[in-house]
Amino acid sequence: MRRWWCAGVVPAAVLGALAPLGLVLWGGFSARPEPPALEARLARRLRELAIPAAIRDAPNPLQATPRVLAAGLDHFADHCAGCHANDGSGATPLGRQLYPRAPDLRGPATQGLSDGALFYAIENGVRYTGMPGWGGAGKPEESWKLVAFIRHLPDLSAEEEARMRRLNPRGPEAWRELQDEEEFLGGGAPAPAPAHVHH
Amino acid sequence: MRRFIAAATLAVALAQPALGHEGGRHVKGVVKALEAQRLVVTDLTGQDVPFTVTPSTKFVRGEKGISWREVRPGERVVVHGELEGASLSAAVVMVAAPRRE
Numbered sequence: 001m002r003r004w005w006c007a008g009v010v011p012a013a014v015l016g017a018l019a020p021l022g023l024v025l026w027g028g029f030s031a032r033p034e035p036p037a038l039e040a041r042l043a044r045r046l047r048e049l050a051i052p053a054a055i056r057d058a059p060n061p062l063q064a065t066p067r068v069l070a071a072g073l074d075h076f077a078d079h080c081a082g083c084h085a086n087d088g089s090g091a092t093p094l095g096r097q098l099y100p101r102a103p104d105l106r107g108p109a110t111q112g113l114s115d116g117a118l119f120y121a122i123e124n125g126v127r128y129t130g131m132p133g134w135g136g137a138g139k140p141e142e143s144w145k146l147v148a149f150i151r152h153l154p155d156l157s158a159e160e161e162a163r164m165r166r167l168n169p170r171g172p173e174a175w176r177e178l179q180d181e182e183e184f185l186g187g188g189a190p191a192p193a194p195a196h197v198h199h
Numbered sequence: 200m201r202r203f204i205a206a207a208t209l210a211v212a213l214a215q216p217a218l219g220h221e222g223g224r225h226v227k228g229v230v231k232a233l234e235a236q237r238l239v240v241t242d243l244t245g246q247d248v249p250f251t252v253t254p255s256t257k258f259v260r261g262e263k264g265i266s267w268r269e270v271r272p273g274e275r276v277v278v279h280g281e282l283e284g285a286s287l288s289a290a291v292v293m294v295a296a297p298r299r300e
Contacts (some may be wrong), residue, residue, distance in 0.1 A: 043257025091281060093223070158257045177225065181277040184227045185295040
């Protein structure tokens with residue numbers, strides 16, 4: 001019996017343990033390729049299993065009132081949109097370079113998660129991804145407001161997105177650019193020659 | 200082992216510049232042509248910049264969302280575009296609010 005263990009089970013266990021290391025060495029450390037489908041599925045499944053059932057099954061204690069959604073929108077524009085984009089698509093320079101890519105929060109992979117699973121990811125982050133854990137400040141209601149807002153993302157209006165653009169954090173240069181754009185739209189800078197315009 | 204750690208550190212360091220790549224462009228100008236799937240803006244240098252219009256392109260006048268059909272040639276716009284392969288896709292088209300005379 002001991003022979004079987006030595007000949008079969010032990011080498012298989014060692015190989016299984018070394019397989020992830022082999023994948024890393026073979027694939028390198030580059031974050032540029034898309035994660036293989038199998039890896040993405042496994043990681044997603046492991047993440048689901050890692051969330052304590054009591055939290056995973058918890059419903060959002062907050063109603064998605066206009067006030068809660070507005071607070072979630074402000075918070076999302078300030079803290080999350082840098083990677084996730086205002087509309088939750090993940091189409092930002094940062095979100096597109098992460099490994100794995102920032103997910104489209106409007107899609108079924110995210111919208112299909114329970115309120116509790118979303119809350120847990122916001123509070124604790126997701127290890128081996130770019131998602132940081134925002135919990136620990138003793139304000140779980142802020143994360144629940146974000147959960148409500150993430151549920152609202154598929155129905156985000158152009159007005160709400162315009163409001164978010166003003167709330168996005170930016171450096172002095174980007175602020176200047178925003179002011180330039182508003183001045184231009186207000187008629188404050190010369191427009192190009194109208195000769196090029198045809199109806 | 201030292202070699203492996205050195206190689207790993209180097210790989211992490213070399214991966215950093217990829218984060219610096221920007222994938223978008225902001226264009227100020229006037230609408231030259233607009234169809235359901237295509238927008239051409241004449242920018243401030245007089246160059247025509249073509250954009251792809253997709254179902255997710257948002258048109259905004261002031262703070263209000265509008266349809267692309269409400270935008271007229273000659274109107275001032277600021278377009279936030281995203282590079283999709285070799286072409287620019289319009290993510291947001293901000294249109295000048297009507298001026299009060």
